[in-house]
Amino acid sequence: MQHRRREYNIVILGAGGVGKSCLTAQFVHNEWIESYDPTIEDSYRKVIDVDGRSCILEILDTAGTEQFTAMREIYMKTGQGFLLVYSITSLNTLTELSDLRDQILRIKEAESVPIVIVGNKSDLEEDRAVHSNRAIHLSEKWGRVPFYETSARKRQNVDEVFLDLCRQMMRADANSGWGSDGYGKEKPPGGKKPPKTSGGRQGRSRFCVIL
């Protein structure tokens, strides 16, 4: 299994209507979708070349509709890299990202996780409500998480955000071998994540047998 292509799980998160699905459809199918079609949960697969290495991306496009938030936790568990999308036409959508990142870090039990901040709808300059400085500030605060402004409509920076995320995931992969905690590992044959180690925690006796 040495030469198996690397497989990564990407999860797209962000408020309702910011353009998560349009962005994904542009990236995967090169298509602009104009219909009124709120997402509940869609999955995509795409094979891409990143710096000469072929990767399989499993992309999960999620619901921004707040009534579906109960599902997020499961997504976050399976995801290895996250696009956090807001719309430059609404400040609220940017502020909502902080909670998402907190939740990801908590669930991943990690200090950092591959994330890209995406400010979509950059073609709507006349309706801009979020200056890019605000997002840059957020990115600094999160430890220089990459940030892009994109337009799904004009297909600007679409490939770039996905590529950036892939590179992050690959780097994370290289840095962490098997068995250490973190993310971005190649899947073991069963398709399951390797067991999480409980190293570093104290005083934890697990189930054991008294003989």
Place this chain on the structure above:
Amino acid sequence: MLAPSARNSTSSTSSSFATSSFTPVTRQNTIGSDGPRSVRASKRYSVTALYLSMSAHDKDIEIEDELAKVQKTLRDLKAKISSQSKKNFVLEKDVRYLDSRIALLIQNRMALEEQNEVASHFDESSELQEGTFPNDQKTQQYGNLFFLLQSEPRHIASLCRLVSMSEIDSLLQTVMFTIYGNQYESREEHLLLTMFQSVLSAQFDTTPEYSSLLRANTPVSRMMTTYTRRGPGQSYLKVVLAKQINNLIELKELNLEINPLKVYERMVKNVEEDTGTLPANMPRSVSAEEAAANPQVQAIIEPRLTMLMELANTFLATIIDNINETPYGIRWICKQIRSLTRRKYPDAKDQVVCTLIGGFFFLRFLNPAIVTPRSYMLIDNVPSEHPRRTLTLIAKMLQNLANKPSYSKEPYMAKLSPFVSNNKVRINKFLNDLCEVGDFYESLEMDNYVALSKKDLELNITLNEVYATHSLLEKHYKELGRDTEHLSIILEELGSAPPQLPRKENRAINLPLFSRWESAIDDISAALDITQEDVYFMEAKSIFVQLLRTLPPMSPAVRRPLNLRKIADTAATMKDMGMFRKGMRGLELLNQLKDLGVITDLDNYQILQEEVEQELVHLGSLKEKVMEESKKLDEVYKTIRDHNAYLVSQLETYKSYLHNVRSQSEGKQRSKQQKQHVLGPYKFTHQQLEKEGVIQKSNVPDNRRANIFFTITSPSPGTFVISLHYKGLHPQDPGPDITPGCLTIKVHKLTVVTLPGRNRGLLELDLKLDDLLEMQQNNHDELDLEYVQFNVPKVLALLNKRFARKKNW
């Protein structure tokens, strides 16, 4: 002379008052008219209001017939649901907060200060004490403020638009569960809906294109979430979804995945597991197109498509059949969306309008409950993988029906397009039908009059709710817009808002509401545009109905055909003072009405007599309806009480855990000689645990179950030893159907090694509270002990109950 239309309408309308309830379907749907307010309609409502206020104020005699009894039950039930759903809403917030914090605590990633902060949250969940404001003046001022806020919803509507998303939750809690907290009272419901409307139309005004309408998370969407948590929304979801979802999640192994990639993957995995290798023509990963073209994959998917469409069809059919169960408020909001859309986009096609209604009704209300039924109290446990996916697929299908699907996103969904095309007409009709409900403006006006004439308008509210609302108003009131004169006077007088009180000092108060500007109406008829004749007529009707409901059934006076004079005479000779007064007043009214020429004794007062009869017939059938409604609400109440019990036990578990952690870290600093007190062992039979649901699956053969028992000991707080015993087993014997020797059992990431032959038990395991909580966090509901499978939440509940030590385990 009374207009005929006025009289005919009263009997049906009075029903909603007679039950003190909100019965929208019979009321609004039949009487409401969309047109401009007509003189006749206005008069009709006036007379109705008059009749209602007359029946409402009468304290002279207490009616105790069967109807009165069932009505009382219903009223109590409604009050209980209203207050319980508020409690749950608050508890849910606490549990959600703790859910997120506890995870950190388990991972040992929480600083001590934060632990203290979390601990302070637990104090917040105990019952509130009753209290009052610091002084009468404050009571008056706040009573005035909240009367204004309640009766003029536009202030809160503006506030909802101005506050930040972080402020809105607590504001909405106060609005939906306190200010308009009587969820079955028509006036409060209607005022709340008026507020909805104004927030909704502001949203339409500020959204440039319809494609982004109602998509973002805004105050409106947050209001929706909160609104659906009230009693009526929950009953509805239960009616239309609970049974089908429960049936579906029973079928744990039913895999209806139709995404070719996923199907292919599983196929590969199965082949690999069965044969150990993969044939050369079966690459591990393929493209979506390759997977979809694979004949084996197609063969697997084919029957699943049929099943999915059948399932979705049953869901849809139930939803459509139960259109009349849909809460009035939800339907009315749909109607607003329709009319706002038509107004803003006059050229919008019906399809577009339906898309928007569906984007609300399905996307924000039904589908979230289908996809995550546990959060809506429809099921007890998180569904396992396959049913979860099936439910998601069904929700996607229903959403596709409501919107224009673009199959280019997930091409495999196109296979389900027959479901969409076969039901398109049906769904559009349904969505339009949903909007067919009457408005309530006129009845609201009357309700407001009646409210003003009630002298005991009260609000059960907490000091902190009062102060939080006050401070939001203070912060935003300059932007509240026009017509805020009264509001600013009160705010001026109140001065600056007091800070939030620490939990221990927070109090629940009964705030008497009153209006400084509108004096209470003593004589409602004066406030309404009706004649003296109407007043007498309605009063007479009201009195005779009451007398007939109070007189003993055997009394000759109640014999048919009704003789009104005889009824009044009989009452007027009774000892009961109330009856006596009523009888006298009845006689007086008959004479007055006769003198005015409204009725005549020549035909035995026929007009009045008929109307009294009609009202009685109506009340007779009302009893059935009231009982039916009570039965339904009883179930709702049971559900939310169960949910409450679940939330409370969850909170208890967290609490114990936190105390445990803290006492351990304290213990480290203190001397170690304090001896821990061992609790147990307690013995439990297999049967007992099975009945309580602790054992959710058992591999022990039926005939051996009687021989199995468990003991649980807690050697120190937070640690438990569970052992499984087999009665009559010699230490050397092998266990029940287990191979002698070493047996390895996987408990998730953990390994249990069992060696039979110990006299302490066939299998023993050390269990830490941390582990159980972590499993619960990860939605691992199963604790696998090879012979039996425990249910984690139930184990926690059991331990909680049996081993509750003082303040820690």
